[in-house]
Amino acid sequence: MNGNSSAEFKELVRSRTDIVQLIGETLTLQPQQGGKIYKGLCPFHEDHNPSFQVNPERQSYKCWVCSEGGDCFSFVMKHDNLGFPEALEFLAHRAHLELPTQVRRGPAESSHKPKLFEALAWAEQEFHDCLMSTAAGERARRYLQERGFTQATISRCKFGYSPDDREWLLRRARNRFDEQLLSGARLITERSDGNGYKDRFVDRVLFPIQDERGRTVAFGGRILPDHPWKEAPKYLNSDESLVFHKSELCFGLHWAREAIKKTRIVLVTEGYTDCLMLQQAGLTNTVATLGTALTESHVTLLKRIANTVVLIYDGDQAGKDASERALSKFLAQDVDLRILTLPGDLDPDEFLQQHGRSAMQHLIDSAPEVAEYELRALLTRYGTGTLDARLRILDGMLQLLIVSSGIAGTVKEDLLIGRLPQRLGLSESDVRKRLKDLRGQHRDRAIRSLGRKVAAIESTRETAQDLRKRGILLLQQSQSKDDLLECELLQVLLTSPCMIDVVRRDIGTDDFRNEVLKELLTCCFDLNDEGWHPEFDKLLSRLECSDLKGLVVWIDEQARNKRVAERLAMDDSEQDSNFSGGLLRQVLDGLKWRRKSETHRKIQDRLIARPPDVSKLTPETLDVLHRAHQYHQQRSSKKK
Ligand SMILES: [Zn+2]
Structure with a gap:
């Protein structure tokens, strides 16, 4: 690849x-200081106050808590878990730019997510055409109609059908996609006898599953009811793949996003068919988890666009268990989490058909929030007849608080505790004392388990990354004193890249001791060798490691906080009279001094370890040693 054109x-x-638009596509950003900075909840850590900042002028972003930071490329890499070439391809495509041939990746390069997306999009179209316009698709069309799906939903969501033929898709893919790729996309599976591949989905209606950007990443398949092999599982989803991570994906989010943004409420069902039915009924702010309980990644994703999350679960016991498992994890999240359990063992689809949309809306509006839901469940289970029962309920509720990290001492906690004395006929001081005891026990357990975890981490070998x-x-x-000095030099270079020439007259990369800072300095020098000044943008472009990019943004921010630009400008105006006192001069002298004293120390150590026979040294060598010794003694006493 030609370096320059790339x-x-x-x-x-x-x-x-x-970058503001790009990041705004996946999280809500609020302008601050008249648009100089945009703030939002950080997508890279469990964020409760907006600590994520986007800087439109520098086109960079930075989180002040977890230290993630960088440019548009590192954001896409980190957020979508992509390699650099794929991030470049994604952003180029988004900007309607054609990849030049030199930049296009060769087959040897590992990334094949874009290929997977291509194969999945192709398969989606094949399945859809088969459903809509073939004789074989007739049974599937009838089934969908009976289930109550409208033509509009079928076309909009591109439902499909895979016929009763183990090699239907394989044949159609011939000369287009190889088997490795189709298998990677989880469209085909290896035959159990090891003789090649077969289609994964046979005689099934297919529901495409899309990621939050609307790209198809998997399929959910429902076997047709009159399929002859009775043991076939009713529902079959694609296995997880490079592009499909079940526990992170919110089904339907891509369609629901606008409605969620408008209402700030998101409804969550446990399966995609319920979600599709609710959306079809006009509850367009519905998403679904895919056969898993709500995870923290789901909530993190959802609370960026919604204030209220309503979990809609089936009335049967399995549904209730699932919702209770999810509760405690989200109590401390700054999201209003509500639980709706449907009456009479109905699932959302059945409830809608029997009672209609407005009854559903009424249930949604009156759904209890998590702690109230839990309290009602405990009251139903134990009753309040005996003191023992009331204490059990108290412990159950307090347990909920204790495992919610970050809730201790908050208004939310006060509100939750506040309702207990009256409902349980206990005094508030008893309730608080019990909370304190339980929290103490929990903390002891947590500390012990943390100790074990740290030991485990320390015993594993770390990779270079x-x-x-x-x-x-x-x-x-x-930062140590050494780190500070090295950071200062990089701050100067980022603020005033043209100073690179002055720097290189005095300093080499070996003068840096901190390995990561040395990497940055080396990169500055490399750019300089190619005829550039190490400007902020150039440096970010050159670095492919997103951790290093974050470091560049951090150093750049530090330079602004320390007013490096103003100090350099001042030095400039005084250059004639007293340049030797300037910021850059100070830093360079500091680094040079450090190098000299290190050389000196090494010589000293060597002399101490292996004292030379002084009588054999030449007078010249003795003289050099003597003068070096004097020089360093002087510098040392001056420093003190
Ligand atoms: Zn963060």
């Missing part, structure tokens, strides 16, 4: 991408 293309993609990541985190938390 760098130019990266720059072109960057210049056509507005882990080491680098840890180095960057440590550096951002606290």
Whole structure:
């Protein structure tokens, strides 16, 4: 690949991408300081106050809690879990730019997510055409009609059908997609006798499953009711793949997003057919989990666009268990989580058909929030007849508080505790004392288990990347005197890249001791060798590791906080009279001094370890040693 044109293309993609718009596509950003900064909930850690900042001027982002930061490329890499080439391809496509042939990746390069998306989109169309316009699709069309799906839903969601033929898709894919790729997309599976592949979905209606950007990543398949093989599972989903992660995916989010943004309420069902039915009935702010309980990644995803999450679960016991498992995890989240359990063992689809949309809406509006739901469940289970029962209920409710990290001492906790004395006929001081005891026990257990975890982590070997990541985190938390000096030099370079020439006259990359800072300095020098100044954008373009990009953004912010630009400008105006006192000069002198004293120390150590026979040294060598010794003594006493 031609280095220059690839760098130019990266720059072109960057210049056509507005980072505020890009990030705004997946999370809600609020302008601050008249639009100089945008703030939102960080997508990379469990964020309760908006600590994620986007800087439109620098086209960078930064989280002040978890230290993630970087540019448009690193955002896409981190957020969508992509490699650099794929992120470039994604952003180029988004900016309607054609990838130049030199930039296009060869087959040797590992990334094949875009290929998977291509195969899945193709299969979706094949299945859809088969459903809509073949004789074989007739039974499937009838089934969908009986289930109550309208033509509009079928077309909009591109339902499909895979005929009763184990090689239908395989044949159609011939000369188009190879078997490795189809298998990676989970469209075909290996035959159990090891003789090649067969279609994964046979005689099934197919419901495409899309990610939050609307790309098809998997299928849910419902066997047709009159299928002859009675043991076939009723529902069959694609297995997880490079592009399909069940526990992170909210089915239907891509269609529901606008309605959720408008109402700030999201309804969550446990399966995709319920979700599709609710959406079809006009409850367009509905999404579904795919056969898993609500996970923290789901909630993190949803609370960026909604204030209220209503879990809609079947009336049967399995549904109730699932909702109770989910509760405690979300109590401390700054989202209003409500639980709706449907009456009479009905699932949402059945309830809608029997009672209609307005009855459903009424249930949604009156759904109890998590703690109230739990309290009602405990009251039903134990009653309040005996003191023992009331204490059991108290412990159950307090347990909920204790496992919710981050709720201790909050208004929310006060509200939750406040209702207990009256409902349980206990005094408030008893309730608080019990909470304190239980919390103490819980903390002891947590500390013991944390100790075990730390020991386990320390015993595993770290990869080079882990080491680098840890180095960057440590550096951002606290800096040694050496680190500060090296950071200062990089701050100067980021603020005033043209100073690189002055820097290189005095300093080499070996003068840096911190490994990650050395990587950045090396990158600055490399750019300089190619005829560039190490400007912020250029540096971000060049670095492909998103952790290092985050570090660049961090150093750049530090430079602004320390007013490096103003200090350099001041030095500039005084250059004639006293340049030697300038910021850059100070930093360079500091680094040079450090190098010299290290050399000196090494010589000293060597002399101590292996004292030379002084009588054999030449007078010249003795003289050099003597003068070096004097010089360093002087510098040391001056420093003190
Ligand atoms: Zn964060």
